[in-house]
Amino acid sequence: MSDRLLPPNATALERALEDTTARLDAVPAEVIRTLWDPWACPVDLLPWLAWACSVDEWDDTWPEATRRRVIADSYSVHAVKGTVGAVKRALASLGYDTTLIEWPEDDPPAEPYTFRIEVDVMGHAVTAGTYAEIERTARAAKNVRSHLTGIRAVGRVDAAVYAGAFVIGGTGGTVLPWTPPEITVSGRSYAGAAVSMVSTLTVHPAREGA
Structure with a gap:
């Protein structure tokens, strides 16, 4: 007795559809509810969801987050x-x-x-x-x-920028030998004079016969 309902002359496509629908009972109901949600759809089914949402550009090598975002944004792009x-x-x-x-x-x-x-x-x-x-x-x-x-x-x-600066300053000078400044004396001026007179007297001895 055959476990198939299809006639012996069924096509390969019809047999494939039969095999697929036979497994529907094994699919959890909560998974079915997420099939049209790009953020909750099983990752293996994302390419089919992208096709259903008319995503123009698709790459299976994209990160999962990118694939989900492309599907989620598809409606707003097409709008x-x-x-x-x-x-x-x-x-x-x-x-x-x-x-x-x-x-x-x-x-x-x-x-x-x-x-x-x-x-x-x-x-x-x-x-x-x-x-x-x-x-x-x-x-x-x-x-x-x-x-x-x-x-x-x-x-x-994007990075932090650090800036630093420093300043070096100095002065130059020449050291010369010390030279006293010019001395200026101011005050009253007094003038004075003196005369000294000296008289000289010479006494000779008397001559004989004088």
Whole structure:
């Protein structure tokens, strides 16, 4: 007696569907309730949830948090798809902070209906794959008319800055031998004079016969 309800001429797809539905009873009900929740869905089922939510860019090698965030942001991206906000939101889901410069805002103005983007790649390895991922995501979210002309990856470093300074000062001098200053005496002036007179008397002896 066969344990299958399908006829012998059933196709491979029909048999696969039978095998799949036969296991539904083994799936816990609480898991079924989480299938459409990007933050609670079993990680193995995230690719199917991404497909169901029309996620434009998907990579199974992304960290789990990134995959869940991309699915969660899918609705908001599609709600404004074709706008500047859609491009920024799509790249923000991948962890990129993006600045979009449209052609009239460029310096000098670029070709009409073109734009370029500057992406903060802090925390990401900048490789050819990084640029390709950014380009695919931006092209999927932009409008049909606009053309992406350039991608600039901007690295930002956050760190404490320490500054120090010191000052050395001094004076020079020449030491010369000490020289007394000129002495000036002031006061009243007195003048005086004296006369001394001396008389000399010579006494000779008397001569004989005088």
